Amino acid sequence: MAKVMDRLLLFLYSLSIGIISILAILLLSGAIPYAISIEDERVVWFASLIIAGVLLLLSLRVFYISIRRSQSVQHSIDQRTEYGDIQISVDTIENLCLKASSRFRGMQDLKARVRVLESGLDITIRAVVDGERSIPVLTSEVQKGVHDHVEEITGIPVSNVSVYIANVSQSPSFKSRVE
Structure with a gap:
């Protein structure tokens, strides 16, 4: 039961991080309009885009791990x-x-x-x-x-x-x- 609950929590976590990453990428690419008043906007934009991309890749990996079928390795009889x-x-x-x-x-x-x-x-x-x-x-x-x-x-x-x-x-x- 704990393994099923862990998988469910991992699935929800990866799904939420993926949605947040996609929203951050859309905001930073200009697909969703926003207003920011920072002097060095280009550096912040580039760093945020890299962080959001890394978070998206990590969430895709965790999402894949949470939905793939586990190989039934029996450690005891x-x-x-x-x-x-x-x-x-x-x-x-x-x-x-x-x-x-x-x-x-x-x-x-x-x-x-x-x-x-x-x-x-x-x-x-x-x-x-x-x-x-x-x-x-x-x-x-x-x-x-x-x-x-x-x-x-x-x-x-x-x-x-x-x-x-x-x-x-x-x-x-x-x-x-x-x-």
Whole structure:
């Protein structure tokens, strides 16, 4: 409810500032007649026109932000049990994915992304591998391990686990030194 009220107030603010800016531009351009008795009228006119233009641009931007549809990013997953409500943050699930995938030898530089879908969680793991093991075997093990670990710990169904291998790490070459 607060988000809707904030959007409404932002909409009204941007609309009123926009109307005031348009009136100021019309007054300063001479479209609406006015009388001013200031010695340096040209400087005041130019500065006022610039300020009114900036206010108009800012109000258009704020107006656009207030009417555009917000992208529904879900920061937590809500579950209801017989004892009450449970909220699990998406960051928690991402950390569980990283923990599960780091258990596999050969996985490095892990990153996880979790999307909440109607069918369940869609998990993407990005990793660099050492190249010592078969990539298809390693990725299928990681997929199964992450899937089972997240479902067991959170109780939330996992619909898909994708593993993206970004690169193969280069092992540092050490020259043997004989003395």
